[in-house]
Amino acid sequence: MGSTPQARRSDTRERIQKTALDLFVSRGYEKTSLREIAEELGVTKAALYYHFKTKEDILSAISRDLGRPVDELIAWAEEQPPTMETKRELLRRYSAALASAMPIYHILQENQATLRDLAVGRELSDRVTAISRLMHAGDLEFDCRMRVASAVLTVHFGAFAPCGAAVGTVEQRRAALLDVALATLSGAPAPTMSPDPA
Amino acid sequence: MGSTPQARRSDTRERIQKTALDLFVSRGYEKTSLREIAEELGVTKAALYYHFKTKEDILSAISRDLGRPVDELIAWAEEQPPTMETKRELLRRYSAALASAMPIYHILQENQATLRDLAVGRELSDRVTAISRLMHAGDLEFDCRMRVASAVLTVHFGAFAPCGAAVGTVEQRRAALLDVALATLSGAPAPTMSPDPA
Amino acid sequence: MGSTPQARRSDTRERIQKTALDLFVSRGYEKTSLREIAEELGVTKAALYYHFKTKEDILSAISRDLGRPVDELIAWAEEQPPTMETKRELLRRYSAALASAMPIYHILQENQATLRDLAVGRELSDRVTAISRLMHAGDLEFDCRMRVASAVLTVHFGAFAPCGAAVGTVEQRRAALLDVALATLSGAPAPTMSPDPA
């Protein structure tokens, strides 16, 4: 007694992941050295190697943790019939999932050249590819495929960068872009719109 | 005649740019070392430094050369009134410009974390930002902004990655995505579309 | 027992300083490469960087260690009244301090052009300047200042170079030059002297 029941087993591993994530996001994977992570945490580099086999392994763990929602989403979608309605739902859920998983995708996004030859890079981009594949599933006509592509691009890349001024909150923008994407998907115009008020 | 016609004042500088571009695209900026570039070219590292002040300077020269079409496009757009028609035309031209300038944007795309703290990185992303700014120019309503954002995302990111299967030629896909983007821009559905044949 | 008694937490740092000092003295700071230091010691260049942040940092550590006597002397002198007697004593003590600190001042002396733009160079020449400043303290007449200057130059530079033949031991010469300097300081002739036996 006196100590928290079953936690006790050092939270260092998690602290490493947290710190590493922050640095990978703010400085990039390649440009973040293990020395920096260790220093920021107040431990030695060797300590990182006690908890993780390699630098890549740290990112790998982060990827597994943060990517779970998307993995589950993929698993779910793979069991649905490839109808338009499924895809609409998939897009909605993907948009939501991205909101929380953003950091890793941000890392993937900004460090593609580096992650390309790392196993963890494959893992990450496989998830994106899987979503895209599921959105394109079925015997679609060319035009339709392009609308699907546009919708996916809008939702996926709209999640990064403050594309087009800082109007509204992040959440509002996400929702609005999702609406546009859904409209594009159905080949319908986005609801209320005045044509030439530029 | 009989000997190399007009050479003399060395084409090495251009050969360096060409080789560097290839390697930056295929292996990434950071992961491409000057040794590799030099070896590939059959010269010494020092030769690179005869022609360029730094590694960044090589990328900078490439950026200037390949980015010119986009720069001209921006200059053009800045002189037009910010009407919807201007934007439609801007989007068309941007789509076309991207086709040829793709390599540098690809590099920007995949090496953001690295380029972020390089002057050339700024140069590059400024161009993208400028296009986006021009597309959002004027007193747009929130919904309209989001449609603009979607259109830009579609055209810009659609130029990279074989998003959604390899149907059609690159050129066909580009044209089709542009159409989708233009439709989104106007709030209209993309022309002929059957709603649920997924 | 039987194994190296107290080692364990590595004496490498000190060995680096010792070796570096020797090389800096014999070959010059700039002309001594880290490779040389490392090779001489039988370690890798990277090992040097484990113990010191930069090449300059190695010199800096040496400077701190060997410069301490002079620093203490300066501290002492700053608390004394600026009388002639203080200055005589300061000169005596400086002469003595130089004897042990000579290596670093030798390095400063012979590498001024290089050290000029290094922080450690400032540190070093500040010490010399401080002594000079203290010797000149007070409201001295011009002639007197020049005698002080001569005395300082004699003691300081007399410590290097075998100025004027190798008569007597180093220690004897040091003592004799100090006497001459003290005589100059008081404006008196150096004690026993036959005028023209050249």
Next chain:
Amino acid sequence: MGSTPQARRSDTRERIQKTALDLFVSRGYEKTSLREIAEELGVTKAALYYHFKTKEDILSAISRDLGRPVDELIAWAEEQPPTMETKRELLRRYSAALASAMPIYHILQENQATLRDLAVGRELSDRVTAISRLMHAGDLEFDCRMRVASAVLTVHFGAFAPCGAAVGTVEQRRAALLDVALATLSGAPAPTMSPDPA
């Protein structure tokens, strides 16, 4: 006619020497690169090699030109009897010669470690040694040698660095230090002096 009679033969060689001298003085010999010299002059590095065989050769030419007065002084002194009066005169003339030759001695002074293994370095320090040797010539007693040493050190090193505050003009200081040195040489006090006005 129209061109200056016999000058015509490009003044580039001299311009190189002038520029090199400036840079060697202000940045140091080692730290001044041929690129810098060439750039400053608006010519190419290869041009330097048309006029001089090596970098050292540039310094060598400078040394020959500026060192001539001292060389002549040495030649003169070698023909004189080694009397005290000769030495007094030698010291006077050396003090004067230094005033104009200062730049090269400054370079020697601040780049000793580098010049040590260059032929030109020997040339330079030989001159200093020769003066010192001539000042010590004859069968001097130990004490007397030390007074000579002090006198030489005072005159030689007094020519560099603003030793002891910036009172008077450079020329005044030089003259005054010479007086002190001459007094030391004769074993007499420097003329009028109040003993303890610190």
Next chain:
DNA sequence: AATGAATGAGCTTTCATTCAT
């Protein structure tokens, strides 16, 4: 009288990783 192009050797520094303790 000078240039454009290139080289070879070297430099300081950084990094991911290992391992005995």
Next chain:
DNA sequence: GATGAATGAAAGCTCATTCAT
């Protein structure tokens, strides 16, 4: 559960120098 010490490989860059033109 972690540290102190060290390594091997590589990076970007600079320099004096050469030589055909």
